[in-house]
Amino acid sequence: MTLVRLIMTGKAEFQGMGVFLAKVFPNVTFEMELVDSFTSARIQEIPRPGSAPLLIDKFVDGVIAAIDPGRKKPGGRVPDYVVSIDDLELLNLDQPNVVTNAVRETIRRRVRAKWPSLERQSRCFELLRERASFHFLCPMLESYFYTCPSSLEAMDLQLQPDLVPGQDVEDFETRDPSYLLRFNALPATGADQVLRPQTSTWFAKHPKEYLKYLIGGGLAATRIYRETEQGAAALRALIPANALAIANHCRFLRSLIHDLADALNVSPTVELVGESHPETGVYSRPNRLLRNI
Secondary structure (H helix, E strand, O other), rough: OEEEEEOOOOHOOOHHHHHHHHHOOOEEEEEEEOOOOOEEEEEOOOOOOOOOHHHHHHHHHHHHHHHHOOOOOOOOOOOOOOEEEEEEHHHHHEEEEEEHHHHHHHHHHHHHHHHOOOOHHHHHHHHHHHHHHHHHHEOHHHHHHHHOOOHHHOOOOOOOEEEEEOOOHHHOEEEHHHHHOOOOEEEEEHHHHHHHOOOOOHHHHHHHHHHHHHHHOOOOOOOOOOOHOOOOHHHHHHHHHHOOOOOOOOOOHHHHHHHHHHHOOOOOOOOOOOOOOOOOOOOOOOOOOOOOO
């Protein structure tokens, strides 16, 4: 059976993404690897490495090691394909191209650092181009839960969501007046002024913050959202057909499904109506370093 390693950056994804994708590709074995996210800060197109490896370096090193372990004995079977996934995050929502360019630049730099031989570098680049890919959850995993009643039910919400009608959850926005009123007068302080502008607009666009509110039952929260509990349960309950039901919505998620279907040369159990996102769903771009970027 084909083995796909999923390199994930969230605990909910680590516990649930294999279950979700197995609904789409039931004859594939998915194994999980958990690494740190590198997108929680605003990404520069050309990362500036210092004496210590950057988070994006460690992320890319995991992809390289999974697909091309070299003489080092891997812990088990070398996967047939490696799919790495990180949240795009609100801070990078306007620049997915900058993030993918940063991943490409880091791949070049880390492969050349790992393999001194040009021949060995070429072999590694070939393996990555044929058998590895990179994808986004946009702006984060929790966005997709709002597409599926079974995911919302799995989290036992105390309040029901009130979203902008017709809005793509990858461009998430709530119009819930009680939730937004809470943050109208909340000042940003210290690093939050740069890293997390705490305004009602920011909170309106943040699917995880809104879930915390819905699960907690409002301002006087009585329950806490935990990725390893409600998040993982919601992901395992997520029905692929619900998430992909609208043709021009969830294009980053559709890119992931398209990519796996193309790599595995199998038909997914869900009908893929609509286009993938052009940033992560094109396999013919010149000078690509992974299957899709």
